[in-house]
Amino acid sequence: MTQEGYLSEAPAAATSGGLASERFAERMSAAHGDGVVDTERVDLLAGKAIKALNDIIIEERVSYDEYNALKAWLIKVGEDGEWPLFLDVWLEHSVEEVATDHREGNKGSIEGPYYVEDSPEVPWNGTIPMRDDEPGTPLKFSGQVRSTDGTPLQDARVELWHADSDGFYSQFAPGIPEWNLRSTWVVDGDGNFEINTIRPAPYQIPTDGACGQLIAAAGWHAWRPAHLHFKVHAPGHELLTAQLYFPGDEHNDDDIASAVKPELMLDPQPAASGKGENVQYDFVLDPEA
Ligand code: DHB
Numbered sequence: 001m002t003q004e005g006y007l008s009e010a011p012a013a014a015t016s017g018g019l020a021s022e023r024f025a026e027r028m029s030a031a032h033g034d035g036v037v038d039t040e041r042v043d044l045l046a047g048k049a050i051k052a053l054n055d056i057i058i059e060e061r062v063s064y065d066e067y068n069a070l071k072a073w074l075i076k077v078g079e080d081g082e083w084p085l086f087l088d089v090w091l092e093h094s095v096e097e098v099a100t101d102h103r104e105g106n107k108g109s110i111e112g113p114y115y116v117e118d119s120p121e122v123p124w125n126g127t128i129p130m131r132d133d134e135p136g137t138p139l140k141f142s143g144q145v146r147s148t149d150g151t152p153l154q155d156a157r158v159e160l161w162h163a164d165s166d167g168f169y170s171q172f173a174p175g176i177p178e179w180n181l182r183s184t185w186v187v188d189g190d191g192n193f194e195i196n197t198i199r200p201a202p203y204q205i206p207t208d209g210a211c212g213q214l215i216a217a218a219g220w221h222a223w224r225p226a227h228l229h230f231k232v233h234a235p236g237h238e239l240l241t242a243q244l245y246f247p248g249d250e251h252n253d254d255d256i257a258s259a260v261k262p263e264l265m266l267d268p269q270p271a272a273s274g275k276g277e278n279v280q281y282d283f284v285l286d287p288e289a
């Protein structure tokens, strides 16, 4: 991919990783202290995780060289602030599956490491904050928020955040205005919204930190397909966290974060005006149990 927007180079992994770690710690302490899990579950889950790793060591006859490489790498993940990145790329998709498999409405997808709460509110048909000369194809995204029984949800809020046309997120890469390509829509009386934004670029997870080192050492690639992130809230309904994708992206079938599902694929069409694209997608929320 050519990178021809505002930034000539990607932020250092330790910059985006450090910011993602800080943001996560802030949200945890605001929500419920230290993320306490009861003793029985820790005994069960930590016990199983340790056993699984020991089984691999025995089965694969792991050497001291390999063990020390792992130790050095784990230390570096922490130094680079990349635990949020590592966990959200390689484990969150399974947690998301467990959390949403009962749903009749949209099941959604992972949150990832780059969500920020309290983005600026805009009206139901507003434009996301962007720079005057924001590069990228204009995208008008319209839809409706409904309950599983078809009732429009007029008190819904639709949060959207996404990367710019260089694949960078505001607040995690230098030189981008604070709320660039992040905002919260207040839907109209029929639960409708019409979001004006631009198409994001595919995103490569930072390659110069510990996660990038693992990817290179294993001969993998670092790409996530282009995606829009959403959180859809409505009173009395389960929060929907989703990502939506664009057909034809070369990494839709091998997303490094395993977060693509067929029902999350958009179908954008050229706008009648000849400028940009329009796309329609509805969000269906499950009532809280
Ligand atoms: C990562 C980045 C994303 O934009 C995302 O949606 C999921 C994971 C990451 O860098 O780990």
Ligand code: FE
Binding pocket: 112, 114, 203, 227, 229
């Ligand atoms: Fe993302």
